[in-house]
Amino acid sequence: MGYVAVRGGLEAIENAERLVKYFRVKGDSRPIEVKQICEQFRLAVDQVMAEGSLYAPLYAATALKQAEGDTIEASFILRALGASLPRNHYAVVADTREMEIIRRISAAFKDIPGGQILGPTRDYTQRLLDFSLMDEEASEIQKFKDEFLTGLSDDDPPDFPKIVEILRQEGLLEEPPPKPVEPPVDITREALKFPAPRSARLQVLARGERGGMLAIAYSSMRGYGNIHPALGELRVGYLPLRIRHPWGEGTVYVGRVQVTEAEVISVHFTGEKEQAPKFTLGYGLCFGHNEIKAISMAVLDRTLRSVQPQAPAEDEEFVLYHIDGIESSGFASHWKLPHYVTFQSDLDRIREARKRKAGKDD
Amino acid sequence: MAIEKLLSKARRGYNFAFLDEKTKREIRRKTLKAVAIPGYQVPFASRELPIARGWGTGGLQLTMSLIGPQDTLKVIDQGEDDVVNAVNLRTLIVKTTGVKTTADTARATIVQTRHRIPEEGMREDQILVFQVPYPEPLRIVEPKERETRRMHAEIDYAKMWVFLYENIVKWEEITIGSRYPVMVEGRYIMDPSPIPRYDVPKLNNARTLYLFGAGREKRIYAIPPFTEVKPLEFEDHKFRVEDFKGKSCQLCKSTDTFLNELITGDGRIFRCSDTSFCEKRRNNPDTPKHLR
Amino acid sequence: MKEPILKVEGLTKIYDSTIAVNSISFALYQGEILGIVGESGSGKSTLLGCLYFDITPTSGKAYLNKENRSIFELNSQEKRKLRNFNMGMVYQTPHLGLNFDITSGGNVAEKLLMANWRNYSDIRKRLTTLFERMELSLDRMDVPLSTLSGGMQQRIQIAKALANNPEVLFLDEPTSGLDLSVQARLLDLIKKIQQELKISTILVSHDLKVVRLLAERVLVMKEGRIVEAGLTDQILEDPQHPYTQLLVNSIL
Numbered sequence: 001m002g003y004v005a006v007r008g009g010l011e012a013i014e015n016a017e018r019l020v021k022y023f024r025v026k027g028d029s030r031p032i033e034v035k036q037i038c039e040q041f042r043l044a045v046d047q048v049m050a051e052g053s054l055y056a057p058l059y060a061a062t063a064l065k066q067a068e069g070d071t072i073e074a075s076f077i078l079r080a081l082g083a084s085l086p087r088n089h090y091a092v093v094a095d096t097r098e099m100e101i102i103r104r105i106s107a108a109f110k111d112i113p114g115g116q117i118l119g120p121t122r123d124y125t126q127r128l129l130d131f132s133l134m135d136e137e138a139s140e141i142q143k144f145k146d147e148f149l150t151g152l153s154d155d156d157p158p159d160f161p162k163i164v165e166i167l168r169q170e171g172l173l174e175e176p177p178p179k180p181v182e183p184p185v186d187i188t189r190e191a192l193k194f195p196a197p198r199s200a201r202l203q204v205l206a207r208g209e210r211g212g213m214l215a216i217a218y219s220s221m222r223g224y225g226n227i228h229p230a231l232g233e234l235r236v237g238y239l240p241l242r243i244r245h246p247w248g249e250g251t252v253y254v255g256r257v258q259v260t261e262a263e264v265i266s267v268h269f270t271g272e273k274e275q276a277p278k279f280t281l282g283y284g285l286c287f288g289h290n291e292i293k294a295i296s297m298a299v300l301d302r303t304l305r306s307v308q309p310q311a312p313a314e315d316e317e318f319v320l321y322h323i324d325g326i327e328s329s330g331f332a333s334h335w336k337l338p339h340y341v342t343f344q345s346d347l348d349r350i351r352e353a354r355k356r357k358a359g360k361d362d
Numbered sequence: 363m364a365i366e367k368l369l370s371k372a373r374r375g376y377n378f379a380f381l382d383e384k385t386k387r388e389i390r391r392k393t394l395k396a397v398a399i400p401g402y403q404v405p406f407a408s409r410e411l412p413i414a415r416g417w418g419t420g421g422l423q424l425t426m427s428l429i430g431p432q433d434t435l436k437v438i439d440q441g442e443d444d445v446v447n448a449v450n451l452r453t454l455i456v457k458t459t460g461v462k463t464t465a466d467t468a469r470a471t472i473v474q475t476r477h478r479i480p481e482e483g484m485r486e487d488q489i490l491v492f493q494v495p496y497p498e499p500l501r502i503v504e505p506k507e508r509e510t511r512r513m514h515a516e517i518d519y520a521k522m523w524v525f526l527y528e529n530i531v532k533w534e535e536i537t538i539g540s541r542y543p544v545m546v547e548g549r550y551i552m553d554p555s556p557i558p559r560y561d562v563p564k565l566n567n568a569r570t571l572y573l574f575g576a577g578r579e580k581r582i583y584a585i586p587p588f589t590e591v592k593p594l595e596f597e598d599h600k601f602r603v604e605d606f607k608g609k610s611c612q613l614c615k616s617t618d619t620f621l622n623e624l625i626t627g628d629g630r631i632f633r634c635s636d637t638s639f640c641e642k643r644r645n646n647p648d649t650p651k652h653l654r
Numbered sequence: 655m656k657e658p659i660l661k662v663e664g665l666t667k668i669y670d671s672t673i674a675v676n677s678i679s680f681a682l683y684q685g686e687i688l689g690i691v692g693e694s695g696s697g698k699s700t701l702l703g704c705l706y707f708d709i710t711p712t713s714g715k716a717y718l719n720k721e722n723r724s725i726f727e728l729n730s731q732e733k734r735k736l737r738n739f740n741m742g743m744v745y746q747t748p749h750l751g752l753n754f755d756i757t758s759g760g761n762v763a764e765k766l767l768m769a770n771w772r773n774y775s776d777i778r779k780r781l782t783t784l785f786e787r788m789e790l791s792l793d794r795m796d797v798p799l800s801t802l803s804g805g806m807q808q809r810i811q812i813a814k815a816l817a818n819n820p821e822v823l824f825l826d827e828p829t830s831g832l833d834l835s836v837q838a839r840l841l842d843l844i845k846k847i848q849q850e851l852k853i854s855t856i857l858v859s860h861d862l863k864v865v866r867l868l869a870e871r872v873l874v875m876k877e878g879r880i881v882e883a884g885l886t887d888q889i890l891e892d893p894q895h896p897y898t899q900l901l902v903n904s905i906l
Binding site for chain 3: 512515516517518520521523524527528530531532596597598599
């Protein structure tokens with residue numbers, strides 16, 4: 001069975017498919033349940049939903065199972081699924097002040113109204129391999145849950161005013177961008193054009209591949225750029241979504257999605273001559289609990305608004321064209337396809353050029 | 363909702379030709395615009411397909427938006443029907459449409475191709491869909507999309523010509539192997555997709571509608587039938603196709619087809635890149651290439 | 655009486671709150687060199703930039719060659735064509751006008767290719783003529799532009815500007831980035847070529863000495879306006895405006 005079998009391609013594909021399946025199930029453990037992935041690989045599911053740009057935890061978990069845990073492959077499967085579905089409604093602009101918060105911190109101020117809510121974070125834990133997880137007992141888990149859940153208060157969570165609003169009231173922060181037009185530009189229905197409207201830019205960032213975004217955002221934080229971020233506020237929680245009533249007045253609640261929101265203040269301030277300088281803001285928001293991605297997105301949102309772009313992270317085309325995981329991984333893997341017709345053309349050219357040079361040297 | 367219920371919903375079938383009808387209509391509208399402005403790259407949103415970006419998603423979206431139950435489909439990669447990539451794309455289309463397929467160019471209504479134009483001349487009632495990795499021919503001289511779109515708008519093609527000029531200064535001829543840039547109706551420079559130079563003359567004044575789809579780069583463009591398409595060349599440094607002088611196909615003995623070089627234990631042999639045409643020639647050595 | 659080849663009427667360029675060019679009108683006559691002199695910030699380079707379409711003017715008109723449509727009313731495709739076929743520009747530094755990623759000959763060839771030259775040997779012949787005229791050694795033609803000295807790069811810019819025998823030539827401080835000795839030789843060369851080819855030329859400079867050497871007529875600009883205009887000799891002999899007097903005194 002060759003790489004480019006002259007005949008029998010179909011058989012080759014079928015065999016490869018069977019092999020993939022075999023490699024996925026060849027161990028003697030029980031098949032992993034989608035529900036288990038959904039509940040216990042929470043962050044992987046979140047990453048796949050964000051990059052697959054489809055909020056569907058069960059489908060994302062199924063995709064992860066199908067992809068043997070490869071998040072790019074899984075988000076690709078999820079995106080393809082999304083593309084096969086009609087787009088029936090656009091949500092109205094959501095207000096993140098309505099979020100039900102599970103975590104909320106500010107790195108800019110020690111004491112903030114509503115308080116710093118650490119929530120489920122590994123930030124202040126030691127990353128020591130927990131050998132006890134190698135054989136975790138269901139009874140032990142049950143005991144932990146019983147203990148943990150007793151005595152939790154049922155009080156409504158307090159109000160959490162936005163930190164950036166406080167800065168804005170003091171006049172230290174630029175005014176918020178105008179309220180987006182509805183319906184927004186939809187990058188899944190219209191190709192990007194440059195300069196890209198901010199709504200399009202934020203959409204590309206929201207579904208960008210975390211590693212790619214992190215690398216470019218990091219280059220800016222580290223020195224290839226001039227942004228100097230400070231984390232104004234980071235929120236994780238559930239955001240209610242509404243659509244316009246299909247025939248009546250007003251809006252209809254359609255459900256809630258978990259999101260991570262980051263507001264990054266650039267302390268590199270701007271201002272026209274004779275005006276007081278102000279801080280500027282970068283904004284990040286993505287599906288699920290994914291803090292690195294939300295922060296990277298906020299940094300990139302800010303770098304892309306540089307008046308005189310110099311560093312790669314400030315170049316709109318460079319950033320927006322290269323952070324999509326589905327596009328970049330697809331193209332990187334396409335080099336595995338045969339290229340022998342084009343290579344034949346190149347062979348012809350180099351032989352001809354060599355012939356000419358050789359003829360000349362004689 | 364119970365997990366079981368959700369999962370069973372997920373297993374339900376897809377729409378005819380995978381994409382939803384609104385999406386297909388949008389792609390057809392963009393295709394019409396492309397046909398109306400030969401060689402101009404029309405931006406389109408480009409959906410994700412279950413095939414990876416860079417593996418033919420542009421061509422697939424065109425095919426999916428055009429195909430109907432009565433169509434007969436041929437899919438080739440490198441000129442061949444049975445290589446894995448062609449089989450994979452064809453399987454997806456057949457799985458979601460149930461259309462008939464063929465390897466015979468003459469019998470197909472839609473041919474989707476990567477890197478080749480079939481040897482056999484195609485007719486007015488057929489469509490040839492090209493898969494395109496790089497729709498922008500000016501990308502080799504200008505990385506910025508904003509700038510290349512301006513260059514097209516103003517017919518500002520000097521940078522491209524300087525590239526060709528410098529090629530000749532350095533190598534005494536133009537060194538572009540495949541993806542040879544062409545001028546469409548004297549207006550737009552166009553990337554013909556990575557077909558060999560051998561296939562470039564077939565673009566000119568052709569009977570068939572040629573559609574080009576770039577999925578990752580989100581562009582559709584077209585060469586309508588009977589459009590003038592000329593490779594970029596200097597009056598005294600003419601465009602030249604690949605040279606197969608003195609070589610013939612080991613299987614069908616053809617001397618007038620694009621040949622692939624195969625490395626065997628005892629040297630090199632050559633075989634037709636278009637395998638179905640090769641088979642026709644083996645059965646009937648006088649099978650002509652051209653319709654006229 | 656000579657015909658004007660370029661007529662400018664009420665050309666204005668406003669940046670935010672600054673008026674860089676304030677309703678300027680003048681004519682350039684067939685075959686002459688018109689000098690525009692003024693300190694940096696006087697608007698003279700902005701004026702030239704507008705005429706070469708690098709800058710979009712706020713208002714005003716300009717007519718080339720008795721056309722009855724202002725060149726600013728053309729669409730971007732027509733503007734580019736005019737720029738490629740009928741105009742030549744030499745910027746203050748080579749970096750503004752040349753591509754450092756290609757050969758020096760390629761830079762000049764670019765202008766020919768822009769004007770649809772499609773015969774390689776004709777292009778090479780034309781390059782040879784231009785290199786000889788600019789007193790550039792022919793073995794510099796196919797080397798990267800970056801390997802040439804600043805003075806030679808500036809000669810490449812001039813060769814590029816002259817490549818299509820343009821109707822009008824714009825020189826924006828063509829020698830001010832160069833050493834004095836290199837400057838003098840280049841000025842001589844420009845003068846010689848202009849006398850040979852009789853190309854209608856606008857020369858912008860902050861240096862009255864350069865203008866005196868080349869231009870028959872001169873416009874003096876200050877803060878976006880023309881404060882004085884006339885024959886170069888006349889203005890040097892008998893400057894009227896206090897600013898012109900200051901300029902003249904500073905070179906004597």
